[in-house]
Amino acid sequence: MGFIGEIALILISALLAATISVRIGLPAVIGELLAGVILGPGVLNLVTNSQLLSAGSELGVILLMFIAGVESDLTLLKKYIKPSLLVASIGVIFPMIAFYGYGLYMNQGFERAIFWGVIFSATSVSISVEVLREFKKLNTKEGATVLGAAVADDIMAVLLLSIFISSFGVSKEEPLPLWLSTLLQVLFFVGIYVFTKWIIPFLMDLAQRQPVSHSVAISSMFLCLIMAFLADIVGLSSVVGAFFAGVAVAQTKYKDSVASSISSVGYTFFIPIFFISIGLEMKFDGFLNNIGFIIIMTVLAILTKLIGCGLGAKFSGMNFSSSLMIGSGMVSRGEMALIIAQLGLSAKLIAENVYSEIIVVIVLTTIVAPFMLKFSIARIDDGKDEVKNDN
């Protein structure tokens, strides 16, 4: 089957699965992830991850985070920056310690045990963002905290990975010295400020005056991709760049038109490919033999984030329901953890006999997270703890 047929199959499966999922009261994304599991090598073996699909999938998560940026309320993000930092910090420390300890207990040795910690300390917020969007909770105090914490978490995870790489000499390429990559990242954020304040509004106005159709949409797509690219260059993950590009574009008067056209690009093409791709990673070989290990790892992965991030929120003065929702929003690992794990495998930092189990654990947390988030949102909507939305 050529790639055209493959994409057609992916799109219709994602749509069907999302429909069924919503009809039985679940977030659409759960259906799409499961559709990936079913299409993939784990069950029907109709679709496998290829270079093309990974590229489509990477564009999917970039567009997803860009759209989240466009739709986010910057004032709210700023207002909840302190809770975000606290949530992110405790949410990184808990899994680091727990997985390091469990890794040692499982005789992985110092390096590999720490690497387990690194893998499971990185939240992939994309899945939660999708659920928050679906239930219109992106612009609540909980949504803003989850988004802010996810960005901070990404920076921390990347920092941990950089320290790890420079200490253990993992990467095949010569890594940048830590001071240089930190400097670049600071420059990146200064650049974001300058861009958001002056350059992007100017560019968008300029684009709008051009006699070429879709010029504003093409320019915003360009800004999204170039900032994703630059974030990657300075050692952050590309989704962080895309998210800030979205926040920047949202400050211009083109916010609505950009949201509408880039949503079309994302949701009719790349984003379903992204969700399906994550499901495709699931394999069931030897699943039953290692079921105990998989269960323990999955429970650890869920609890460390749920409790860690939840405590962070509680310490910032949020009530129980809000803390539960924020903790649930940080559970999903998804693409970040998958990328770190792949890097670890090629650098022999993950034992080959546990690699596929770790991938299964990552996919499981990704599928479980939206359930938990949906449950905690329903709890708030039911008025427990008398929560007031800030928006």
Added chain:
Amino acid sequence: MGFIGEIALILISALLAATISVRIGLPAVIGELLAGVILGPGVLNLVTNSQLLSAGSELGVILLMFIAGVESDLTLLKKYIKPSLLVASIGVIFPMIAFYGYGLYMNQGFERAIFWGVIFSATSVSISVEVLREFKKLNTKEGATVLGAAVADDIMAVLLLSIFISSFGVSKEEPLPLWLSTLLQVLFFVGIYVFTKWIIPFLMDLAQRQPVSHSVAISSMFLCLIMAFLADIVGLSSVVGAFFAGVAVAQTKYKDSVASSISSVGYTFFIPIFFISIGLEMKFDGFLNNIGFIIIMTVLAILTKLIGCGLGAKFSGMNFSSSLMIGSGMVSRGEMALIIAQLGLSAKLIAENVYSEIIVVIVLTTIVAPFMLKFSIARIDDGKDEVKNDN
């Protein structure tokens, strides 16, 4: 540079080039093609055609033709079906004979000479469609004739190629017997009729009732890709399938919403990649040594279609200006000819020492065609020959 950066560069270059092009009074597509030439191995060597770019480019031309289908007026297409067939037929016969003769004269031998004819008998209507859209001439009698002729031309070119392949045993795979591929193609068109009449309206209504965002857009994207895929399976080119999918969707009440969302997907991402990709094929190695050959071939390529298709239109009772416009609309070769040439090279049906010149000739006709079309449209708009639009 990773592919994210590469796509960002392609998008901004295409936008800039299109803007300059329109500002100096030329069709936008000329700028985009030239931007590809400049970015490519011919000049700056910043971008080269990769597997990812060809995939993006293929999706671009598929979406372009799907959108053309959505925006076309089916009544008008039907009304001008006879002129279309006449235009396509003479437009295939002229280049077949001329290139066969010139190939023999250039000592290419029987097989290769015929293959030159096959390459240059296939019109790539995508570029002309883009110009017709830009100048809002898609739904005129000339536009409808060009579109209809392009579809007929595609079927004839594919038929020629099939005959050629089965006579000379070119392909590495076992080709389908001619009667079977013809039967499949007839079935395909019967299927299109059934789909358009009953199945697609039903599916779109069904999609519209689903509680998933973008469900109508995803369904139409699916229909576009699956019909492109099926067209390819039965031996037609995928753009023909996409075009008919577009025509089918246009008969439903979702026409406008589909046109808007799929245009966003196409014009902010895939279609610029397609235009740039064609420019990327241009190389200037040994260009000057073979300049005479290139000029003769280019002039032949242009005149055979211009005169052949123009005569076809004249014989159907069109006046001189309309015939000129239709002839100009059929000149461009683009992706179809590039694909056939690649096939020929791998089957040693094109001598290696002329392959890159033939590619240059194809790219040149593709760049010249929009100029000619623009000129002939301006002629009609100036009221020469007192032409009345049917629309």
